[in-house]
Amino acid sequence: MESAAGGGGGGFRASEHQHSRYNPLRDEWVLVSAHRVKRPWQGQLEKPPPEDVPRWDPKNPLCPGATRANGEVNPNYEGTFVFPNDFPALQPDAPEPDDSGHPLFRAAAARGVCKVMCFHPHSDLTLPLMSLMEIRAVIDAWAELEAELGASYPWVQIFENKGAMMGCSNPHPHCQVWASSFLPNEARLEERTQRQHHSQHGVPMLLEYAEQEAQRKERLVVENEDWLVVVPYWATWPFQTLLLPRRHVLRLRDLCDSERDSLASIMRRLLIKYDNLFQVSFPYSMGWHGECPISSAPLSPSLPLHT
CATH class of the missing domain: 3.30.428.10 (HIT-like)
Incomplete structure (x- = not known):
């Protein structure tokens, strides 16, 4: 608990009084209204989603031995598995955009490579359920991809969206790696x-x-x-x-x-x-x-x- 400024009982308390905090990474200010957590909640309450992910599903395109949307068959992998994203947001050979002729309608080339990395052959094992050795293998694969793609592209973004609530379209534990010809914002x-x-x-x-x-x-x-x-x-x-x-x-x-x-x-x-x-x-x-x-x-x- 952060103490009151000046030691007085009526001074500022970060847990009680609204204030702004500076984010030096983004050069912006964030409003903090900690006292609002005391308000009564009568809004929506979510029930925990049912945990019923099969360990292996032949219809899941990320599982070992399964067929993906492009017709390719996954190997019967036993550790991590990396493959080109079948629906990539970035492609290496996209053409240059045309000049719009007006500064308010600018466009620039955006090229890159998108890969998917499965963490484990079992669909029901998320990162916190994996062994330390298995997580270490994921880290090593991240480092290899970063080095491989970083040799050709100025930015390599490794990210994981976990759970349907976060927009993940497949429960099999995996992440994405995007290498781009530009620096994201x-x-x-x-x-x-x-x-x-x-x-x-x-x-x-x-x-x-x-x-x-x-x-x-x-x-x-x-x-x-x-x-x-x-x-x-x-x-x-x-x-x-x-x-x-x-x-x-x-x-x-x-x-x-x-x-x-x-x-x-x-x-x-x-x-x-x-x-x-x-x-x-x-x-x-x-x-x-x-x-x-x-x-x-x-x-x-x-x-x-x-x-």
Whole structure:
């Protein structure tokens, strides 16, 4: 609990009084109205979805041995499995858009590659239910894809949308990897703010932030020797966390063996906490943010989880 300013009983309390908090990554202010959690709720209440995912379904296009929409048959994989997205948002050979002739109707080329990565051959095993060795294999596959696609594209986005509530169209545990010829808005903004912070203060923003949160222990969710998970000071979602390394590391592929092991451990611990929160396989959106090619922003995997 944050104490009252000035020590007086009538002073500011962050848990009682509305205020704005600055998000240095996005260079924006977030309104915090913590007192509103006390209002009575008479709105909709959701029942936990039934957990009835079969371990293997021959009709599920992500399962081993199943046939996908394009007619290709998956191998009988026993670990992770990566394949080109059959319905990609980005393609490598898209033509240049025509010039509209007016500055208010601008368009630019957008090319890239989209891949899907299955975490495990079993459809009923989400990340928190997998073993540490199996999660480590997922991390290694992420790092390999990041290196492979990053050799040709300036941005590689690894992300997972889990659960139908988050728009996931298939319950089989998987993520997507998009490599693009351009920097998305979020990456471009984070590159600018972190470059500016480093120029002004001489230290990487998120490294300094991680050190501050480790000392304050006000928003710390879980930690180990290499990583810590916090609720960001500037959080906008009810259940939002930020996973940060304790050292200045730029990319997944730069992690040593022990850091990959400890990353598997802290991810499992965090995701188990989410599942236990409402006794349900928790829906979320998770994305990894690493180095932009024109910056030196530290690895910033974030888990903005939505209810």
